[in-house]
Amino acid sequence: MLIKSRKSYALTDNDVTDESVYLGRRELLKKMGFIGTGSLLAGALPLGSANAGVLDFFTDDDKKSASKLAALEYQKAAAEFTATDKLTPEDKVTHHNNFYEFGAQKSQPAEYARNFKVDPWYLKVDGQVNNNLLLDNDDLFKQFDLEERIYRLRCVEAWSMVIPWVGFPLASLLKKADPKSSAKYVAFETLYDPKRMPGQSNRFLGGGIDYPYVEGLRMDEAMHPLTMLAVGLYGKALPGQNGAPVRLVVPWKYGFKSIKSIVSIKLTTTEPPTTWNKLAPQEYGFYANVNPKVDHPRWSQASERRITTGGLFASNRIATLPFNGYADEVASLYKDMDLTRYY
Amino acid sequence: MTQNQKVFTLKTFIHLAALTPVIWLYLSAFSDGLGADPVQYVIHFTGKGALNLLLITLCVSPLAQKFKQGWLMQVRRLLGLYSFFYAVLHLANFILFDLQNNWSLFINEVIKRPYITIGMVALLLLTALSVTSFNALRRKMGRNWQKLHNWVYVILLLVCVHYIWSVKANISQPLIYFMLAFVLLALRYKKFSRILPSSR
Numbered sequence: 001m002l003i004k005s006r007k008s009y010a011l012t013d014n015d016v017t018d019e020s021v022y023l024g025r026r027e028l029l030k031k032m033g034f035i036g037t038g039s040l041l042a043g044a045l046p047l048g049s050a051n052a053g054v055l056d057f058f059t060d061d062d063k064k065s066a067s068k069l070a071a072l073e074y075q076k077a078a079a080e081f082t083a084t085d086k087l088t089p090e091d092k093v094t095h096h097n098n099f100y101e102f103g104a105q106k107s108q109p110a111e112y113a114r115n116f117k118v119d120p121w122y123l124k125v126d127g128q129v130n131n132n133l134l135l136d137n138d139d140l141f142k143q144f145d146l147e148e149r150i151y152r153l154r155c156v157e158a159w160s161m162v163i164p165w166v167g168f169p170l171a172s173l174l175k176k177a178d179p180k181s182s183a184k185y186v187a188f189e190t191l192y193d194p195k196r197m198p199g200q201s202n203r204f205l206g207g208g209i210d211y212p213y214v215e216g217l218r219m220d221e222a223m224h225p226l227t228m229l230a231v232g233l234y235g236k237a238l239p240g241q242n243g244a245p246v247r248l249v250v251p252w253k254y255g256f257k258s259i260k261s262i263v264s265i266k267l268t269t270t271e272p273p274t275t276w277n278k279l280a281p282q283e284y285g286f287y288a289n290v291n292p293k294v295d296h297p298r299w300s301q302a303s304e305r306r307i308t309t310g311g312l313f314a315s316n317r318i319a320t321l322p323f324n325g326y327a328d329e330v331a332s333l334y335k336d337m338d339l340t341r342y343y
Numbered sequence: 344m345t346q347n348q349k350v351f352t353l354k355t356f357i358h359l360a361a362l363t364p365v366i367w368l369y370l371s372a373f374s375d376g377l378g379a380d381p382v383q384y385v386i387h388f389t390g391k392g393a394l395n396l397l398l399i400t401l402c403v404s405p406l407a408q409k410f411k412q413g414w415l416m417q418v419r420r421l422l423g424l425y426s427f428f429y430a431v432l433h434l435a436n437f438i439l440f441d442l443q444n445n446w447s448l449f450i451n452e453v454i455k456r457p458y459i460t461i462g463m464v465a466l467l468l469l470t471a472l473s474v475t476s477f478n479a480l481r482r483k484m485g486r487n488w489q490k491l492h493n494w495v496y497v498i499l500l501l502v503c504v505h506y507i508w509s510v511k512a513n514i515s516q517p518l519i520y521f522m523l524a525f526v527l528l529a530l531r532y533k534k535f536s537r538i539l540p541s542s543r
């Protein structure tokens with residue numbers, strides 16, 4: 001297992017070139033005059049809003065805003081935090097997002113979060129702790145040693161990505177706050193600011209879910225070394241659509257647990273409410289551990305489509321692994337639980 | 344323009360308007376030009392396309408009646424067949440690109456997931472209407488033809504339910520489709536009072 005580690009670093013650097021391959025293809029499309037055709041058609045097609053995403057994809061606006069993101073200083077994490085799967089290209093990580101605060105369609109967050117300002121930002125940590133904390137935007141990047149970790153991200157919708165996050169263990173933050181022994185759960189909350197997050201003020205755009213978005217973890221899950229707070233991806237600060245400036249990443253749980261743009265972390269004595277569980281309790285549980293044996297009522301969770309490079313013919317349906325491949329590290333947290341009941 | 348010329352022009356337009364998006368869709372999809380998840384994109388595009396075309400098909404006879412343009416009826420079959428074409432692509436995308444030819448998983452999904460079950464029922468019904476849509480067959484079938492083709496209203500409702508059951512949270516778009524379907528059905532209230540036996 002240890003021998004793998006060197007290999008994984010090499011793979012990482014290799015895979016970053018995916019982005020340039022991707023950009024090359026964009027150029028190729030341009031040369032073919034394809035962009036012209038695409039824009040021409042968009043006006044004629046009956047599906048106005050669905051096409052907006054396609055056009056965005058062909059414009060360079062996103063590129064410009066992406067280049068404004070600050071490059072981060074970080075260490076590479078140990079091998080156990082570095083998946084060796086082929087990375088999902090940066091453009092796909094930043095243009096295929098479930099972040100209803102910026103629109104319920106996958107392509108919308110990249111568009112609506114383009115001008116999202118994250119400075120000033122305040123993240124408070126309170127509840128069952130001895131030290132209440134208040135971190136500003138600067139603290140998030142400077143108070144902790146940042147490291148790059150490559151995690152698989154499995155969406156409950158049965159697609160997945162492999163993403164190089166930059167961040168720090170949630171445990172490092174919680175230790176600073178010094179949890180009381182009465183702290184049993186951790187409740188997270190996304191920013192609520194309908195002026196900056198248009199999906200919160202427009203039900204049609206925001207999918208009609210209750211805001212602010214809230215999530216939660218059990219204390220042992222929150223303290224687990226795999227659980228991290230990410231402030232960047234692909235070596236740069238997080239773009240708005242990926243949850244800037246700080247988001248949770250829990251790689252063995254479905255993606256909706258990994259709450260974005262966090263302003264509040266509260267340690268509690270009881271299980272906190274969570275957004276998707278409130279919306280459809282029979283479909284989304286509190287635990288939401290990736291589990292190929294427990295289907296979503298409307299689709300199978302036994303396999304997933306891995307998003308990497310390649311178009312429609314890229315064969316990418318792979319088996320879903322228990323706990324998203326992190327069973328060795330986390331299965332023991334749930335050893336006495338009936339996972340079909342606590343899904 | 345003579346009536347035949349009008350029909351010809353409109354049919355040419357329908358062919359172009361229905362086929363160009365499909366060509367654009369697959370060219371983009373195969374060159375990885377549809378965003379991060381081209382599979383979801385082609386499935387949603389063809390599914391909504393099929394429903395849009397079905398609604399347009401059902402607009403033909405109210406429009407022809409209201410504006411006394413009987414010749415419009417001659418393009419209805421073509422529109423219906425394109426709706427069927429998009430629906431077949433929708434299913435093919437699901438099987439080939441989403442399930443990647445895993446037929447046992449497909450059968451499993453059709454049985455286990457209600458929204459897929461009713462989608463399949465709607466497509467089978469639409470297949471029956473499509474293969475019997477030709478004039479020669481229509482004449483042969485006599486009154487049974489109309490009886491069979493009245494199922495299009497059931498198909499419309501099944502497809503709307505298929506759509507609303509398939510979405511995760513945002514039901515605003517499916518609700519708009521339900522409203523459009525309701526309007527198209529309401530325009531036919533006289534017909535329904537004739538074909539549905541009244542209990543009174």
